[in-house]
Amino acid sequence: MDEEQFPEVQGGGSLILAWQIRNKRVLVVAAGRILNVLNADAKVTVVSPRDGLNKEVAYRIEKGQVDYVDRKFEPSDLDDVDMVLTAVDDPEASTQIWKLCKERKIAANIADVPPECDFYFGSVHRDGPLQIMVSTNGKGPRLANIVRRSIAEKLPENIGEAITKVGKLRQMLRKVAPKPEEGPKRMSWMIKVSDAYSLEDLCEMSEEDMETLLRFYAPDKVPRLGCLKAMEGELDAFDGSFGFCVGWG
Incomplete structure (x- = not known):
């Protein structure tokens, strides 16, 4: 076997995942990255004496964005918690919470103590559905911020909106072709769409445009956007006369 065709293993990294925690229960002891988990639609409970709250946490509590328990942490707070x-x-208190989480197999992040973390947050750029995380595996958070800003500056301004449109089209396609066996064709056709249309095209596309475009899923074709708009309202009598502007991707 030719081993040169396979990438070399580079240990010491982390498995970077998009962790779906929608409606999961997240316990925050004292302060923490509350906004990160709220953005992921988690159910957040904060446990901390009121005099230990920072301004943001106090604001989230006042607005009812999180549940709040005004006291120090107790082991029973871990009941039915996912993160x-x-x-x-207090290093000793933090370590005790970490040990309790390990006993209960609950994923935990102990701030500023990398050995007592099941995961790291990293530095995140967000544009609608697009999220890009830069991680230094806990070694250089400030440098992660610098790298993240550098990447964000090079991204097209409309990338988030374009991704939103692609997501909407995929949802509509699943209604047109819902069968599991159509999965490969759906994926192949969506690749053609993504390759054929620019970010500007995708941002310009309306739901009516998408409905028209989906008419071309069955013959596995992708018309250019200008031709697509010209066809709207005329597809009921479509006889192939627009074939000159249909690309095969």
């Missing part, structure tokens, strides 16, 4: 974030200025 724990702590930022306690």
Whole structure:
């Protein structure tokens, strides 16, 4: 076997995942990255004496964005919890929470203590559905911010909106072709669409445009956007006369 065709293993990294925590229960002890988990639609509970709250956490509590328990952490707080974030200025208390999480097999992040973290947050750029995370595996958070900003500056301004449109088209396509065995064809056709249309085309595309475009899924064709708009309202009598402007991707 030719081993040169395979990439070399580079240990010491992390498995970077998009962790779906919608409606999962997240316990935050004292402060923490509350906004990160709220953006992921998690159900957040904050446990901390009121005099230990920072301004943002106090704001989230006042607005009812999180549940709040006004006292110090107790082991029973871990009941029915899926994730724990702590930022306690007490190393012994933090380690105790970490050990309890390990006993209960609950993923935890103990702020500023990399050995007591099941995961790291990294530095994230967000544009609608697009999320890009830069991680230094806990070694250089400030440098992660610098790298993230550099990447963000090079991204097209409309990339988030274009991704939103592609997501909407995929949802509509699944209604047109819902059968599991059509999965490969759906994927292949969506690749053609993504290759054929620019970001500007995708941003310009309306839901009516998408409905027209989906008429071409069955013959596995992708018309250019200008031709697509010209066809709207005329497809019921479509006889192939627009074939000159249909690309095969």
